[in-house]
Amino acid sequence: MSSMERVITTLSHKEPDRVPLFLFVTMHGAKELGISIEEYFSNADNVVEGQLRMQKKYNNDCIYAFFYAALEIEAFGGTVNFLEDGPPNAGLPFIRNFDEIPNLQPPKVKDSKPLHKVLTAIQKLKEYVKEEVPIIGVVMSPFSIPIMQLGFDKYYDLMFFHEDLFDRLMKVNEEFCVDWANAQLEAGATAICYYDPVSSPTIIPRNKYLSTGFKTAKRTIARIKGPTATHFASGNSLQIIDDVSQTGTAIVSASTFEDIVLIKKACRDKLTVLGNLNGIEMRRWTSEIANQNVRNLIMNAAPGGGFILSDNHGEIPFQVPEEVLLTISEAVHIHGRYPIEL
Secondary structure, three states, X not given: OOHHHHHHHHHOOOOOOEOXXXXXXXXXXXXXXXXXXXXXOOOHHHHHHHHHHHHHHOOOOOEEOOOOOOHHHHHOOOOEEOOOOOOOEEOOOOOOOHHHHHHOOOOOHHHOHHHXXXXXXXXXXXXXXXXXXXXXXXXXXXXXXXXXXXXXXXXHHHHHHOHHHHHHHHHHHHHHHHHHHHHHHHHOOOEEEEEOHHHOOOOOOHHHHHHOHHHHHHHHHHHOOOOEEEEOOOOOOHHHHHHHOOOOOOEEEOOOOOOHHHHHHHHOOOOEEEEEEOHHHHOOOOHHHHHHHHHHHHHHHOOOOOXXXXXXXXXXXXXXXXXXXXXXXXXXXXXXXXOOOO
């Protein structure tokens, strides 16, 4: 099977030839090319070359067109801080006072240079992989991006005590998110990863999620013209699995802090499970530990299909060594062949 066929079969809750592997290596392309992370993300061609090399080296079943989360803040006119050994972070929140929200307008994708780099990368990647390998585009959910727009404290105040302004911000963010997602799909992305960590029960109670992030997700995902995967970026999801299944998404992330067996059971025939290797611990793994963790995960989550092996956060830390990533790939190809031998 090709990677695309393998993933489509998995999404149909059937068993493909083996478990699909999604290694979300973003910054490792810079290491591969021998340049800084800032230089790597400054040019679409760097990311294209980096992703193609990573896909070949690790026999990865996806191309990850994600640059960094704060890129969307750049589109809004905010700033980004680049690090030597970690993902670029958003600068100070650009919304300093609530009274700025009524006049806030969504960025126009066609006028944004930072966004154009991503679209160019997707277009070029599509030329290379065609329909053989899925290309995953990424958006920050309208409900979660305010953490970078406002900061945690102000966003919580807005969410709980200023309903009118909260609704206004959601309207702006939803318009941007839908346009940005559909632009990536038009450029050649196969699916969109909808990052929504604030919706996780790790961050807000379920009842608050149902009145806020859940409604936002339903409205937004309904307007995205392609399949989506909802990712909680290490956050728990078991408590809201049934709710997430009603948003229209096809895949849900599984935290490393929850029982993957229970997650898989809750998602059966409704959602494909993505996860859930511990990316932080991965930095200290030996090859033996990596092999054992992959084998255990496959034994617990892969039977019956509906499972994609990945890390739990959606971005593998820069410090994870190549040896560990190669071992993970090898282990999936050894232990992940269907039918799974328990």
